[in-house]
Amino acid sequence: MSDIHFRKSEIVTAQDPNLHLRNELIRDVRRQCQQLGPPDAVIVSGDIAFAGDPDEFTFATEWIAKLCEACGCPMDEVFVVPGNHDVVRHTAGQNLVQMIHQQIKRSDDPNSEIARQLRDPLAGRLLYESLGNYNQFALQFFCDLLPPNRTSAKRDLKLNDGSILRLWGLNTALVSSSYDRRNDLFVDPASLQITREDGVVNLVVAHHHLSWLRQARGLEDHLNDVAPIQIFGHVHTNRIDLNRDYVRLTASAANPDRREGGWEPGYNLVEVLVNNVSGTRKLDISAHVRVWQTAPGGFQAKMDRTSSVFRHSIDLDPWSPPLERLYPPASPDGLSEAMVEVMASPIEGGAAMNTLREVGLRFYGLSFSKKSEIAGRLLLLEDEDIGQPDHERFRRAFFRAHERGQLDELAKAVHAAEQEA
Structure with a gap:
């Protein structure tokens, strides 16, 4: 949307x-x-x-x-x-x-x-x-x-x-x-x-x-x-x-x-699927376009002539899964490859959903002073962070928690702060 x-x-x-x-x-x-x-x-x-x-x-x-x-x-x-x-x-x-x-x-x-x-x-x-x-x-x-x-x-x-x-x-x-x-x-x-x-x-x-x-x-x-x-x-x-x-x-x-x-609120749901048709990989895309209708009010499907779904297929280059992954996932927003893996994996000793992204969401919800206190107490801030915008200083704290093996400690500190609040 x-x-x-x-x-x-x-x-x-x-x-x-x-x-x-x-x-x-x-x-x-x-x-x-x-x-x-x-x-x-x-x-x-x-x-x-x-x-x-x-x-x-x-x-x-x-x-x-x-x-x-x-x-x-x-x-x-x-x-x-x-x-x-x-x-x-x-x-x-x-x-x-x-x-x-x-x-x-x-x-x-x-x-x-x-x-x-x-x-x-x-x-x-x-x-x-x-x-x-x-x-x-x-x-x-x-x-x-x-x-x-x-x-x-x-x-x-x-x-x-x-x-x-x-x-x-x-x-x-x-x-x-x-x-x-x-x-x-x-x-x-x-x-x-x-x-x-x-x-x-x-x-x-x-x-x-x-x-x-x-x-x-x-x-x-x-x-x-x-x-x-x-x-x-x-x-x-x-x-x-x-x-x-x-x-x-x-x-x-x-x-x-x-x-x-032409006031027309709306949003889209997009399905993406890879199919193999006669040896050719195809990217099948189905777009469900939802638009607002008045009198009576409600979201309805935008029609592609007689179909409520816009469908399209695009040829892809040949590819088959390697025995082992030959390429790393994207490094989102400048993260190291190792950090990407951590973001998608449970933190050791934590709950199954206790990924770095999940901790990041919870960390975001804390007050600025509490975030600063946790980062400072865990020694995750350095002199080189001075002058950086707040979001960058806290991002670097996540990097260092990973690099220093402190992810579980960070998750526990965030949980304790939530309980206090």
């Missing part, structure tokens, strides 16, 4: 105009997933908040937890990317930040200019400072971003034949501010370097539709080569493009502004 737009001035009031709509969405998700089975991931393609406010992200966490409970997906399998409404605009509008934005927009070679700015520690910090509240929220899902090397999020899901569905989350809000214009936003150059691997199907998630990006032609050509599944949001209009080599889904807004023309 996309464009949830949790607006602080509405979400905690009796006049919240979308309370009924959100409730109906969760009820519809529950019914659909009872028929299709629980999803392996929940993807939110940006605009989680409305003004990048911490309270909006707190509300989003609570609502996403209800959504995950309804559909039967573990909350640690949520995958998010930032949108323009996740940016704190008064931060993005500061003079120094706007000078960097304009330098990029006026450049004859924006990709090189973006790379140059991201290599500069001060410029990189300024470019990402407006996403600070988003990053605090995204840390719980290990989708937080930090330049220059962690400018996209990654996650691996296992497909039915043992191959990998690799999620790539791009940041199209890199130069977003109150001055946004169509065809005037950018992704960083790393987004144009997504690689193909044997036994891996790439699925790319970005908030802004290609029509909003200056590099639209180059990015589109690249994604069409490397990503059989592409997911976008922002334009609030549901579209499905079925091409020989890819499926491109543009999601409706879950909570569009009611003053918009």
